[in-house]
Amino acid sequence: MDSPAGESLTVAELGAHWARYGHDLLVHDPGGPGECLVRRGELLVSRESLDPALSRLRRWVDDVEHDEDLAFARLRLRGAERDRCVDIAGEDPGVSANHVHLGSATMFGTPVLFGTGADPGPAEAVAEPAQQRWGVAVAVLDTGCDPHPWFAGRDWFEAVPEVLDADDDSEQDRQAGHGTFVAGVLLQHAPGVRISAHRVLSSLGFTDDLTVVAGLRALRRKSAARGEPVDVVLLTAGCHTAGDRCPPALRAELARFGDAVVVAAAGNHASTRPFWPAALPEVLGVAASGRGGGLAEFSNSGGWVDACAPGEDVVSSHVRLLPGSGGARRYGFARWSGTSFAAPQVAAAVAIALRDGGDRAEAARAAVRRHPSFGG
Template sequence: MFDQQAVLERVLARHRDAVVVEPVPGRPALIRRDQLLVAGHDAAAAEDLVRRWCDAREDGPGVARLRLRAKPDVCELAAELAGDGPHRRLAVAPNHLVHGQPLWWSGPADRPRPASPIPAPRPAADACRDVTVAILDTGLAPHPWFEGADWFGERSAEDADVLDADLDRAPDAQAGHGTFVAGVVLRHAPAARLLARRVLGGDGVGDELGVVRALARLAERDHADVVNLSLGCHTYDDRPSPVLSRAIAALGRRTVVVACAGNAASDRPFWPAALKSVIGVAALDGDDRAWFSNYGWWVDAAAPGVEVASSFVRYDGPRPPVDGADPDRFDGFATWSGTSFATPMVAGLIAGLAAAEDLAAVTAADRVLDQTRRPTRPDLGVIIRS
């Protein structure tokens, strides 16, 4: 894995409003400074309680953001507003950064590597129903596997996969992540209709606010049978963010949410994968846990996550050829490793089964994770190989 301190320094340099917090020694989290997120119905009450610090309130789908002045301790303030007991009074949280690349706590465990073309997934002629998979990630780039699909033509420009957002004439560290995840889903659910939403930048960093608002839009106007979240974070108190939890709950029981367990080789809960209502997916390397994969009581399933092959963007990066091979010239295909890519396999299997047998997504998920049909492992859950 990369030098984590160097990666962190790059994140903080690019995101000037980000700060590392560590209320519990050895358990850091990244948040946007001077911001509180509040579930919509609690926004007025929270604003009133913090009025001496509140500079502005910004309402939006599913969540309000309170911008603070006078530099209060955002974590202490969130804890005070939520309450110390097991039941929170208000749904309030710092605006945690979420990650979906080889950064610190999430995403792919290494760089993508060029791969030879892979045959395009072909939908079966006898699919019983349409299934929609929402992918909240870096967006989607054009690719032969889906350029002719109706759903690809319907995507908006704001959900395109941006390759060089910082304009440094080199692809961003996570360019193509969403396009890669989409290909993994299609390899296991060729008939799926994909709904891509960009919530991560090209550097693989987003925040809880963006994820919650994308989930709220799904709940309010776009139905998805399955939601794939190849992203996540640790929280400042190692408890689930009540704001994100409520956004996922608002999707309803018809929608299955699948999220990556993270790449810190740790059993520290990683959110939202550790939520009871979410299928948290670890990565396998052959028959064993991949060395980088998180694990723990909160993991529900494990799937192959090393050298996964999928669709990718096209670009020629700045690195020179080595022994006649160009290490960063991509012609639309790549291999990549990480829990980010074990996750869409599980999401795809659920969507594919739902489409093939006319099942509700929840029923299909129960079948895919059926412990009477598949082996299980402590701290990894159900072992899924195909």
């Protein structure tokens, strides 16, 4: 990830940045092979593992929060054990830390808004995607999706308003508008899809295992209640873990989407280390290519990456807070970079293959053929 000056930002620096907003985060093994960012002092335990875990850990546990809907509990540790949460989790297969997931836009590469949907004057024109119906549903788990003119007139659209200024400093948060941007990339490449937006990523650019799993569960229940199957699930954030294994709660919830193709951004650490959930074998992990066609310098890569699509200087729909307006918004277009914006292009390729009659496996293969990874 890049700083405003173009220098590489460490995970520790990101954690310190978010700590200013009151988030208690811990960098485990800083700079080492097991480096990961977690919620300090939090453990996640599945329902079936809770009693045996508590029998071993009770003297260190300050509080237990049961989530019957998600079928697991969150344990909050006390005292010095709060900094040992990753090590404690590593001693028990039924226990995990609550990993922090990073959004996969270049975190400090603030998007440049260069046009609006209403204001006249010089602006780089971006054509609105065509109005089509394919009967393919794509769920986008991100920061939300604002009623940008590209979406507002479509009969499937349900606004999930972006939080633009979570810290109330009268300035737009760095990742605010991310979901609206991602949805616009998807719609440009697959104009006939029906998009279902779900907010799991904060406007500051991060989330965690618990929030993503809850968002996935809410998506499944909403889909079942409406009788509207989800064909593609798109995730644009992810995490590293101490043991380079996918967080068990995340993997278990994704396994319940067996009838959908799951697409995930590969992350922006310029690393080959597995990034979850993109590195799961059952997920299409997407890297980003740069302007010259090679792998973008910020993109993760490796044998676990399945596809690669353009991710540098991508143009899409965006929403911006109007300064001094009391919260008014303006809509336009922005230029942004990251594997977040490569992933929706691969999701679009999956949707096109489903539209053309392919089944889940065929659609995934077609998307990879269309956007092969380097060496793939």
